[in-house]
Each structure stands twice: as C-alpha cells, then as structure tokens.
Amino acid sequence: MSTASVPLPNWITYGLMPFLNLVVAFLISGVVVWFIGESPLEAVKLLLQGALGNGEGIGFTLYYATNFIFTGLSVAVAYHAGLFNIGSEGQAYVGGLGAALASLALDHYVPWYVTMPFAVIGAAIFGAAWALIPAWLQAKRGSHIVITTIMFNFIGAAMMVYLLVHVLIVPGKMAPETRVFLEGGQLPKLDWLIAMFGGKIGAAPFNVSFLIALFMCVVVWALIWRTKFGYEIRTLGASPTAAIYAGIPYVKTVILTMLISGGLAGMMALNPVLGASARLQVEFVGGAGFVGIAVSLMGRSHPIGIVLAAILFGVLYQGGDALSFDMPKITRDMIVVIQGLVVLFAGALEYMFRPAIVRVWQRFGKA
Amino acid sequence: MSPSPTVAPAIELIGIDKKFGAVHANKNINLTVAKGSIHGIIGENGAGKSTLMSILYGFYQADGGAIRINGKDTVIHDSQAAITAGIGMVHQHFMLVENFSVLENVILGVEGGALLGRGVSDARSALKRLEADYGLEVDPDAIIEELPVGLQQRVEILKALYRGAEILILDEPTGVLTPAEADHLFRILGVLRDQGKTIILITHKLREIMAITDTVSVMRRGEMVATRQTSGTTVEELAELMVGRRVLLRVEKGPAAPSDVVLSVRNLTVKDGRGVTMVDNVSFDVRAGEVVGIAGVAGNGQSELLEAITGIRKPASGEIFIHGQSVTGLDAARLRTLGLGHIPEDRHHMGLVLGFEESENSILGYHREGRYGRGPLLDLDACRDDAKAKIEKYDIRPPNCRLKTANFSGGNQQKIVVAREIEHDPALLVVGQPTRGVDIGAIEFIHRRLIAMRDAGKAVLLVSVELDEIRSLSDRILVMFAGHVVGEKTPDTGEQTLGLMMAGIAA
C-alpha cells in the first residue's frame, strides 16, 4: 500500500498539482527551445504576448478555447459514467453537417438569432447520432467504446469528405466546401465583449458560440450534480455493481450519456462553421476533439476546470501560432511538441507528483 | 505463555494523537504490547481502532506522540518503513490484486530484480516453508478472485510474513469468515504466537477476544479507556467498558404472528457467472410478520439466492412472487417500487458508492422517488435533511452527511446501508450479513430494528454466516447446502444439529 489513498486538501489536488504539472511541462519545453538555440524566456514572452497581448490575440485564444470547452464537456460527461469517449472528434465533424444544414436552409429567410437554435439543435442531433452506434454496441454487445468511437472518427471523416466533394460542393467550384452562409446563417462576432475591456477584435473569429459554450457548462454542471439522471451517471461511473444494486438501467444510461456526450461534441461545430468561416469545410475540427480529452482530464471533468483548461490550451494554440511566426526556428511542429508535453504532464501524468506532495504534506502541512 | 519481563515490549505507543478535521479520532493514546503475545483491541464503530493501527503501519501520520518498536524509538512515515520495522498488516478490506495468482500477490512489490524468474522460484520455496511452519495452506497458483475469503485472508497473512513481519496487525479478520474459517485462523495465530510473533487483533466479537487474546484494550470515542488481562475479565465487563452502559447480549422478542405470504420462491435455479449451478430448484415462502433465516456455510448458494430475489442476477429457471405477483427477472428498481428492501452482503461493492457523500448514499436505489426532488431534478437539501434524520436515528458517527463515505469507519458504513433500507419501510426486507463489522451496541440496535420490522408485519429474509445471529433472530431456519435447502428447523434447534446439516451430513 502506498500514498495513493491518503487524503489531501482540495487546494492541493485541484490547485497545486495541476500548477506543478504545468510548470514542469513548461520547464521541459524551455529546455527544448534552448536546445535549438533560442531564448526560452523570450519564447514565453512572445507566446503570452501573442495569446493575451492584445484584443485580437485574446479573441483568437478564446475562439480556440470555445472549441475545447465543447469537446472537453463532451469527454467529461461520458467520463462521469465511466465511459471513455475518444470519438468527440468525429462527433464534432458530423455535428458540423447538422449545423450547416440549418444555416443553408434558413439563412435566406430569417436573422441569425432565429437560425441559431436550429443550428444548435441540428449540430447536437447529428453529433449525438454519430455517438449512437458506438453507445449501442457498448451497451448491448459490450464492444469497447474506446475502439468503436475511434473507428467512427475515421468513418465520419470519410463520410464528410464524400459529402463535401460530391454532394454539398458548390457546382463549378474546386474547394470541397458548402456555399458561404448569408448573415442569417452566421453567428455574430463578440467584438463588443472584447471592446468592453478596451481591446479590438481585429480578424479574430471570436463569436457567440463562446456564450453558448459557457451556457452549456452550466447545463452540464446541473445535469451531473443536480439531476437524478446525473446521479445515475455518477453511480454507474463510480461503481457499476452499486448501479446494478440500485436498479440503474445500464443500457439506457450508457446510451443516453453517450448521446449527450456526442451532442456536446457536435455543438463544437457551431464555432468554426457558423462563427468563423461561415461555411462547412473539410477537416474543420482540426484535432479539437482530441484536445478535449486532455482538457477534460486536466479540468478533472468539472465545468470550471474545463473552462480553465480550455483557455490554457487556447493560449497554447494562439500563442504557439504567434511564436512560430516570430521565431522561425520554432516551427509549428515544435508547438505541437509543447502542447504534447502539457497533455502528457497535465493529463496522463497528473498524479506523478502526488506521492512526493503527500510526503511533504504529512511532514510539514499540518504544523 | 507469559512473556518474560526483561524483554522490551514489541510495541509502545506513547501519546498518539490524530485528528481528521473536526473528528478527533485518537486522543493521547498509550498502548504497550508485550512481545510474543496476542493483544486484542475492541471498541465501538468509529472509536479509532483502525486509525490507530494505520498510524502504526505508517498509512497515516500521527499529529503527536511517539512509537517505540522493541524498545527503540521508530519513525514510521510510510508503510515501507513499517515493513522494515517488522510490522505487517492484514486490512479490514483486503488489498489484493484480484486477477493475480497467490504467488504474484505475495511477491508484489518485493519481486527482487527486474526479471521475475529468480524471485518467483525463491518465493515459491519461501511460501512452501511458511505453509509448513504455520499451517497456512493455500495453492500458490490459484487466482485470488476464485478463492473464498478465508483463503484470501490467508494470502494477506502470507504476504506479511513473506516480508519478514514479526508484528502482525489484523483488523477485523473474522468479519468475513465462517466460524470454521475463523477457528482455523485462530489456530494459525496461536502457532504464530508460540513462535514468538506479536499479534494485534481488532474484533467486535468478544467471544474471540476471550478465546484467543492474552491482553485486551478497550477504546471509546478516540480514547483508550482500559486494558485488562483477558483471564481476569468477562464478556459483560468488556461490553460495558466499550459502550459505557450495560448491553443486552441476547435478542428479546415475543412469538411471531405470521400472516399472508409476501415472498414466494418456486423451483428457483440460479447459476453463477461461470455457469455453475449455485441454487438448485429451491422453493420456500416468507410470510408477513416472520423472520426466515437461511443458515449455511458461505458459498453454498445463499449469495446467489439473495441476488436472484433482489434483482441483481437473473435466475436460470423458476419463479419468484411478491404478494402473489410474479417478479422473476425484474430489476432492482422495479422491485423496490413493489416493496423490496435489500441490505446486501457486500456493502462496499453493492450497498455504497464509497466516493459519494454520505447523503448521496442514503438515497441510493430510492433516488427516483418524488421526495428527493421534483421530476428529473435532484433536491440536495431534501436528500441531506433525509440523511441527517437517519444519522440521528441510527447514531451514525461522525454525524456529518457531507463526509465522503469512504471516510466513515466500517461499522458506520454498514449503518448507513441499514438505515436506508429499513427507513424506506419495505414490505419485504432481504438482509445479508446485517451486522458484519458492526459493534455490539449497534448489533443490539440493528437486531431490535429487524425484530420491530417483523412485529410491524413485514416479511424478513435473513442470510448470515453467524449461526448465533440466525438462531436468535429467526422464527424459522432453512439450512442450505450445495445449492439445496436441506431442511427447515425451529430456532431452538441445537447448534450441533444445524452444524451437521450445514456440512451436508444430516438432514
């Protein structure tokens, strides 16, 4: 037996430990930067400046964060039921179809705020649908959800490319994408929000989806901790045998949870499709589904943690772009390595320092 | 055999103090354990026994006080240090890797080098030696989850001895054992003592204290209130020291007044996960106003029978009726709405979610009821008020419904389950091992509640490996052996007769 079950105060578990992990990830990244002959301090400065230094940077950072909030919530909901949904990527991709169809159908006739609810529902339904078969296979057949959702990422990607190249493409055009939505099919920018803090949004695609994401954080929090179904989800995740004892129906709970998870992933599509590019394009998800796994892990599957972790990854994405622009030696790939380190330390190795912290805490913490 | 006075005591605890937030679990505890003796520790649920032992084993750090091992001041900051100091522990809840073999579990953490080869063969011969020395037979290649609990426990003891333990701490080792398994354990402990090992034994069963210990210490509400030579004390004195008042060690009940049949089981056959028939064509009735006890050695189908009746396992054939309505194959949620209450045998895997707050566990299985929130919503205030009422009524300690369930002592966890199931006032209460790990004061209380249920016209089906419990609570006793009900007896049947039936020898 070891230190694993020694209780620690919350501020250590939820504050100090993620912070230490982050510091280590950055220290190692710093060493890498130093190795290729750049100054780590300079790099950090550039990164932070690019991400948070002006209104446009912040706009981009929050734009990325919006994606990650949706996918992070998606992973978290499934995780509470003990399900590891690796398929947020594919669910978001297919969700884009639902969102785009709503915009294509309505943008001629109504203003954006009428289209929005339809797009939200469309995205959620399509994303949920893409989670349905893996959920059903897990619930009824015991096929492992990790495997099936990964497979569905590939199937989803192939299907979307087919649809965009053969069905949704604008006749006579080369690019595999839908037509550009009119204003009635777009989500407006949140320039006023940035302006409130004295910044200028510039070209940043920061849009209303961010507010939808925050709203969904509240919804997910209430679902998990304030509803009977959420109670059942948590029971199933924490103790499958206790769930049987309590008569919590396994099949129904697994399928419904995955539908909700898929729906949240699908809603991520609102941000790039309706908010940024105003059309459906291939590969618009760009890995956000996978980042969602790290965000959910790091955020300890709690909406507040997820928002913070999503902003952190937003900073890394936007700041990384800026950094590779200003320091050509630091390529896009290097940025991916740094993001990978953060995922590694904050997600996969989240408990690495726990034994040491426990020892220090036991010796000095209570004095 | 009495240890010679010149030898330093094996263990001295001096002024040990430990707080968990507001809970003062150990208050300035002094304890001396002589080398080569068996020292019992008793006390109510939550008295701080496990905490004290966890401090000795380096699992918790004391806030104050000192530990002396064999006369030497010793700092035990983790379990590794405890092992180095020659201390081994068998926990209240086993710490074995379920799908590993016995041998693999024994060498876990002390494999000796990166390659397994040498270590494994060394361990194998070491195990053989331990087996021979102490009568600890167990097949080294058996998989843990396929072993009965009695043998799993033996593996825990082997693990400790393999690591060179001279001092062995056993925390409620007999809670999960059948009487025969317990006897075997005590023989082993006797041999260990005779070979000079020191043993600390925590138990709620005073009979065991009287039978095997040399000295006994009593804890109450975090304090060490008394230490006695076992030969110079009585069960009554110990009970009083523990609880602080006189305890009725017998159940008082009037004659039963059975009326309508509530539960009816017909030709029930149940198979376990591997397809082995565990319950074979069993039929019986339980009437309102009676307690029917099922006696039997663990593993003779009682668990599977309970699981089938409570909707946890689908029966292979046969039928179950509640109030004449067929309920065969319904899930636990439906059964609850039909008036079933279920105190499961295994509270950790079934009855509780250890990571939940106490209040969340006090609604488990009943969470869909309107009183815990309108429609789909969960009303936390309602849950907590409800939990507080049960805490008060059942004297669950500490009285804090927001505390994580894992942080309650074993006996108090059991009370959480018992309170939940009895308070929902079921027409049929199915009970497995209701007093496992529960102190004598609480046993008295739970027994009274069960009898009160009966007297209020409820049907109670009771499974327990404690023959005493079955005999003192039941109005009728069914004896199970190898999946069959081999006979029905009245509660005044002698222990001998029942014992023979349970062994499949007489009917």
Ligand SMILES: Nc1ncnc2c1ncn2[C@@H]1O[C@H](COP(=O)(O)OP(=O)(O)OP(=O)(O)O)[C@@H](O)[C@H]1O
């Ligand atoms: N990690 C913890 N956090 C908070 N409280 C704790 C923790 N561990 C134990 N306690 C509390 O300390 C007290 C003593 O618990 P302990 O487990 O030592 O009791 P015990 O004497 O072993 O009881 P039992 O006979 O029921 O096993 C209890 O009130 C318990 O709730």
Ligand SMILES: [Mg+2]
């Ligand atoms: Mg205990």
